Amino acid sequence: MSDEDLQRTVQIEHTGNPAADGAAGVRRPPRRRVVAAIGGVTLVAGVSMTAGILSSGGKPSPGTTTAGALRTVRGTPRATAKPSPAWTPPKHPATAVATKPQYYVDDQGPRAIALTMDDGPHPVYTPQVLEIFREYDIKATFNMIGGQVASNLSIVREVSAAGHTITNHTWNHADLLHLTTRQVLSQIDRCNDALAAAEQSPSIFRAPYGNWSKAVFEACAERGLKPVDWSVDPRDWDTAQVDTQEIVHTVLRTTRAHDIILEHDGGGVRRNTVAALRIFIPKLLAEGYKFVAM
Structure with missing residues (x-):
């Protein structure tokens, strides 16, 4: 079958554990299954997708394929990932936010x-x-x-x-x-x-x-x-x-x-x-x- 005759079917299935999620009071990002049927060969891959991918009418975020994180090239699935933006950590460990400065040295002796x-x-x-x-x-x-x-x-x-x-x-x-x-x-x-x-x-x-x-x-x-x-x-x-x-x-x-x-x-x-x-x-x-x- 030629490339032009390939038919792709994408089925998204939620496989979370509602009982476990509800007991903990936390809704985890759903696990979704991507099923791609290509020329009679079925490819299945578990992909973690956030709700943000389906926001704005189900449009994917920039740099994400419509099948989540899979891209098919001549029948071969290849994972793609958008690189994380560069981030420079603080020079010192963060501490609690103060509401006033220190005015006295109360802990270094009575005088x-x-x-x-x-x-x-x-x-x-x-x-x-x-x-x-x-x-x-x-x-x-x-x-x-x-x-x-x-x-x-x-x-x-x-x-x-x-x-x-x-x-x-x-x-x-x-x-x-x-x-x-x-x-x-x-x-x-x-x-x-x-x-x-x-x-x-x-x-x-x-x-x-x-x-x-x-x-x-x-x-x-x-x-x-x-x-x-x-x-x-x-x-x-x-x-x-x-x-x-x-x-x-x-x-x-x-x-x-x-x-x-x-x-x-x-x-x-x-x-x-x-x-x-x-x-x-x-x-x-x-x-x-x-x-x-x-």
Whole structure:
């Protein structure tokens, strides 16, 4: 019989187990049997088809033959499969979506406090800050901007070698408040990629300006990052209005056990911050506080 005389008959038969499906309360994708009769020879193949193939009036999805996943070429059935789209897994295991950031260090001792340095690394001020921390043998947390990492890789490695924590502070200090989750993920991923060049894999994220949103929390969860804010803000970032003594006064007046203190080693001229660190660190140590890295 010629190819033109071939007759094909397709019979689709449901062979699920209604009793088992109903008992479990779950409807499984039906198993369907494709029967192709070609020139008196019957071909039978079990094919798992989802309900989506028969949607829109029974039309198959793009790339799927009308017989499900079989295509007959000169009487020989050949399975065809549409390749899965490329997918890049998260860089960190996903975690539960937070509803607020962490403001305190409650689990590191009764007199623990955390000193956090934002907006570095900076080629001038970060080394000065590191020297003060070495002098008083304390640990801190450095929230780094990814776009500044490549030109300061040696400083990033020095911070890590000294035992301080390095976190993700976005790629370019963007205000995330009105960004989508995808846009926040881009900021996070670019910073993570930059820090990876210094063998760093952050587990903490700090939002610039302390601007948190649902999208930011979703992005943090997807990348396995803990959102961390602060509880003491001496406003050292306001270099036009706040001097060294005001920074010191605010820190000493408001800091209590478990507080997270905001300071900056980048993002501008930080001479006042460096001078303030030299004053309030030994005073807080004398009061019995313990500086911890997060």
